[in-house]
Amino acid sequence: MDFKDGSVGIVQPQRFRCEQPITLQCRKTLPHYELIFETYGTLNAAKTNAVLVCHALSGHHHAAGYHSAEDKRPGWWDACIGPGKAIDTNRFFVVSLNNLGGCHGSTGPTSINPDTNKPYGPDFPIMTVKDWVNSQHALMLHLGIPHWSAVVGGSLGGMQAMQWAMDFPDLVRNAVVIAAAPKLSAQNIAFNEVARKAILSDPDFCEGHYYEHNKYPKIGLSLARMLGHITYLSDAAMREKFGRELRNGAISFDFNVEFQVESYLNYQGEVFSKNFDANTYLLMTRALDYFDPAQDYDHDLRKALAQAKARFLVLSFTTDWRFSPERSREIVEALLAARKQVTYADIECPQGHDSFLLDVPRYINLFKAYMNSIQLDGGN
Amino acid sequence: MDFKDGSVGIVQPQRFRCEQPITLQCRKTLPHYELIFETYGTLNAAKTNAVLVCHALSGHHHAAGYHSAEDKRPGWWDACIGPGKAIDTNRFFVVSLNNLGGCHGSTGPTSINPDTNKPYGPDFPIMTVKDWVNSQHALMLHLGIPHWSAVVGGSLGGMQAMQWAMDFPDLVRNAVVIAAAPKLSAQNIAFNEVARKAILSDPDFCEGHYYEHNKYPKIGLSLARMLGHITYLSDAAMREKFGRELRNGAISFDFNVEFQVESYLNYQGEVFSKNFDANTYLLMTRALDYFDPAQDYDHDLRKALAQAKARFLVLSFTTDWRFSPERSREIVEALLAARKQVTYADIECPQGHDSFLLDVPRYINLFKAYMNSIQLDGGN
Numbered sequence: 001m002d003f004k005d006g007s008v009g010i011v012q013p014q015r016f017r018c019e020q021p022i023t024l025q026c027r028k029t030l031p032h033y034e035l036i037f038e039t040y041g042t043l044n045a046a047k048t049n050a051v052l053v054c055h056a057l058s059g060h061h062h063a064a065g066y067h068s069a070e071d072k073r074p075g076w077w078d079a080c081i082g083p084g085k086a087i088d089t090n091r092f093f094v095v096s097l098n099n100l101g102g103c104h105g106s107t108g109p110t111s112i113n114p115d116t117n118k119p120y121g122p123d124f125p126i127m128t129v130k131d132w133v134n135s136q137h138a139l140m141l142h143l144g145i146p147h148w149s150a151v152v153g154g155s156l157g158g159m160q161a162m163q164w165a166m167d168f169p170d171l172v173r174n175a176v177v178i179a180a181a182p183k184l185s186a187q188n189i190a191f192n193e194v195a196r197k198a199i200l201s202d203p204d205f206c207e208g209h210y211y212e213h214n215k216y217p218k219i220g221l222s223l224a225r226m227l228g229h230i231t232y233l234s235d236a237a238m239r240e241k242f243g244r245e246l247r248n249g250a251i252s253f254d255f256n257v258e259f260q261v262e263s264y265l266n267y268q269g270e271v272f273s274k275n276f277d278a279n280t281y282l283l284m285t286r287a288l289d290y291f292d293p294a295q296d297y298d299h300d301l302r303k304a305l306a307q308a309k310a311r312f313l314v315l316s317f318t319t320d321w322r323f324s325p326e327r328s329r330e331i332v333e334a335l336l337a338a339r340k341q342v343t344y345a346d347i348e349c350p351q352g353h354d355s356f357l358l359d360v361p362r363y364i365n366l367f368k369a370y371m372n373s374i375q376l377d378g379g380n
Numbered sequence: 381m382d383f384k385d386g387s388v389g390i391v392q393p394q395r396f397r398c399e400q401p402i403t404l405q406c407r408k409t410l411p412h413y414e415l416i417f418e419t420y421g422t423l424n425a426a427k428t429n430a431v432l433v434c435h436a437l438s439g440h441h442h443a444a445g446y447h448s449a450e451d452k453r454p455g456w457w458d459a460c461i462g463p464g465k466a467i468d469t470n471r472f473f474v475v476s477l478n479n480l481g482g483c484h485g486s487t488g489p490t491s492i493n494p495d496t497n498k499p500y501g502p503d504f505p506i507m508t509v510k511d512w513v514n515s516q517h518a519l520m521l522h523l524g525i526p527h528w529s530a531v532v533g534g535s536l537g538g539m540q541a542m543q544w545a546m547d548f549p550d551l552v553r554n555a556v557v558i559a560a561a562p563k564l565s566a567q568n569i570a571f572n573e574v575a576r577k578a579i580l581s582d583p584d585f586c587e588g589h590y591y592e593h594n595k596y597p598k599i600g601l602s603l604a605r606m607l608g609h610i611t612y613l614s615d616a617a618m619r620e621k622f623g624r625e626l627r628n629g630a631i632s633f634d635f636n637v638e639f640q641v642e643s644y645l646n647y648q649g650e651v652f653s654k655n656f657d658a659n660t661y662l663l664m665t666r667a668l669d670y671f672d673p674a675q676d677y678d679h680d681l682r683k684a685l686a687q688a689k690a691r692f693l694v695l696s697f698t699t700d701w702r703f704s705p706e707r708s709r710e711i712v713e714a715l716l717a718a719r720k721q722v723t724y725a726d727i728e729c730p731q732g733h734d735s736f737l738l739d740v741p742r743y744i745n746l747f748k749a750y751m752n753s754i755q756l757d758g759g760n
Contacts, residue, residue, distance in 0.1 A: 238567045
């Protein structure tokens with residue numbers, strides 16, 4: 001094995017089958033379900049060092065390490081998880097799962113619906129962040145974890161960390177909310193809607209039953225991903241990466257891919273559309289749209305957060321225009337108004353929303369310092 | 381007739397058929413072509429009061445007034461053109477045309493290709509801002525206009541005003557460049573590419589020959605427009621207009637249109653896709669991508685603008701994120717470095733890029749003051 005320092009090395013996904021039914025916010029019930037997950041590090045004897053990592057829109061359980069010695073790409077958050085890293089696996093026992101409704105091994109639209117013996121497809125119930133937290137709670141019980149030392153996530157993952165602190169205040173010591181927002185803006189919803197429309201209107205979507213028709217809405221999903229990708233990068237990052245460079249040096253006066261940035265986006269869309277399920281993508285964008293924890297508290301985020309007992313770390317990135325620093329500050333202000341302990345930093349970084357996935361020293365150092373400050377004695 | 385004060389009233393489109401061939405930047409030649417245009421106000425005896433209005437991505441010749449007494453919607457820039465308005469038709473003779481390649485009456489992809497006796501479709505040559513300026517110059521000669529008192533436009537229209545000042549320095553006294561940019565950023569190109577991809581990959585696009593197949597890439601064009609529309613509005617304007625309001629009051633847990641903003645975007649996409657030609661949309665986005673007047677001057681905008689003799693008015697809007705105020709300031713700085721006369725204002729306005737079309741008092745007053753300061757004696 002020749003992995004670089006700081007890697008958790010080779011990891012094996014595990015499965016949890018929950019035989020308890022789960023009733024979802026949409027009022028539908030799944031009689032049982034499976035969650036695929038990975039763990040990194042070791043649960044200490046006192047069981048006080050568990051950290052839950054929640055994934056974002058297109059994430060999954062494989063957050064760190066490699067699946068084999070030949071594996072070239074590590075997990076999606078390998079920049080932050082490993083021995084000596086921000087989430088130090090010498091200290092913490094890290095749990096990372098694929099959310100319910102996902103397409104990487106947990107029960108979702110591609111799973112067989114026991115009622116029909118066909119894939120659920122579009123009949124898989126719509127999930128909310130609250131539903132995910134409930135299913136993650138079942139996994140927690142299964143693993144015998146009495147509380148999370150921290151629940152951590154970026155973007156949609158950060159929303160899950162917030163929801164955990166609100167729904168299970170006694171089970172969360174720290175909530176790390178990175179590049180998130182208290183709810184989506186109209187513009188955020190608008191981008192999601194165009195992405196959904198691209199998928200739904202692809203003739204190969206077959207109203208979501210594409211598996212049975214042996215078809216796949218590749219073009220729609222590819223468009224959705226291209227569009228999403230634009231919102232993950234800052235204008236500055238795109239300029240830095242591609243400028244206005246032409247692929248072949250000169251303008252060709254046609255509608256073929258000409259600029260480097262077009263080529264990059266097309267490639268991203270193409271790859272993604274081969275590796276992700278369209279019904280899951282629809283689900284994930286709706287979960288984002290619906291996230292609005294203040295809704296049941298007179299639209300007052302302070303009231304929604306009043307019940308939380310966790311300490312909070314909130315991080316934003318200066319060039320993130322998907323969930324801008326202002327959105328993180330709304331969370332911070334609500335936490336302060338609710339007299340919660342909160343550490344906040346707006347990290348100067350050119351890469352936009354995607355920064356939370358990257359090895360940005362200023363970010364990693366701050367994140368690490370916070371995680372290292374966490375006491376593992378059962379208190380905060 | 382019961383039009384409100386300040387309207388130019390009922391107007392009639394006119395046609396100019398140019399029998400001179402035009403050779404385009406793509407090296408193709410159109411042997412002849414037609415431009416549809418409207419005029420408002422009267423050319424004075426000295427012929428010193430002509431103003432050319434250039435349209436943006438989805439614009440056309442009908443910029444002001446009404447086509448009939450029953451017509452409910454005035455031209456697209458009626459907020460700025462009319463008696464007593466910013467471009468005062470009591471003073472100026474305004475010419476507004478549909479650009480070559482357009483789909484509102486000028487020669488474009490829907491026109492019959494004399495070589496095949498079928499619509500040009502995808503074989504219509506790709507146009508550039510420079511080509512448009514050349515065709516507009518032919519119209520100018522046809523109308524017997526010796527110079528433009530001003531060339532005026534917003535967005536892609538502002539780019540044409542800049543190009544005029546560079547290509548025909550002796551024929552332009554003033555260039556009014558509103559909400560424009562000296563060239564597109566990688567992010568701007570990326571949005572255009574997703575829009576194009578949506579159209580090109582619509583099965584009803586038929587490689588651009590949809591007319592012959594009696595089909596139309598309605599879904600692709602609708603997606604392109606929805607996406608464009610997001611970039612025309614500021615996040616704040618969307619919040620103001622829609623917030624996160626649900627259409628039916630409560631979440632329905634499905635993928636139907638639920639939020640007001642989704643409904644609005646879908647409507648916009650639907651209407652647009654019925655009234656615009658997909659091949660023209662592709663052309664227009666490529667003209668935007670290719671606009672880069674500094675390219676032939678060592679990528680130095682100052683050098684490109686050195687030849688201009690016009691006075692410039694440059695306007696931007698604080699919440700425009702499509703072509704942000706920074707992009708306008710790049711133009712201003714290049715003009716100052718080239719020792720040109722330039723007036724610049726960044727107008728505080730919540731509506732984003734679309735502000736240039738709206739009746740925003742601060743904007744209109746400034747625009748009007750500038751236009752009123754123009755001497756009509758043949759000098760500046």
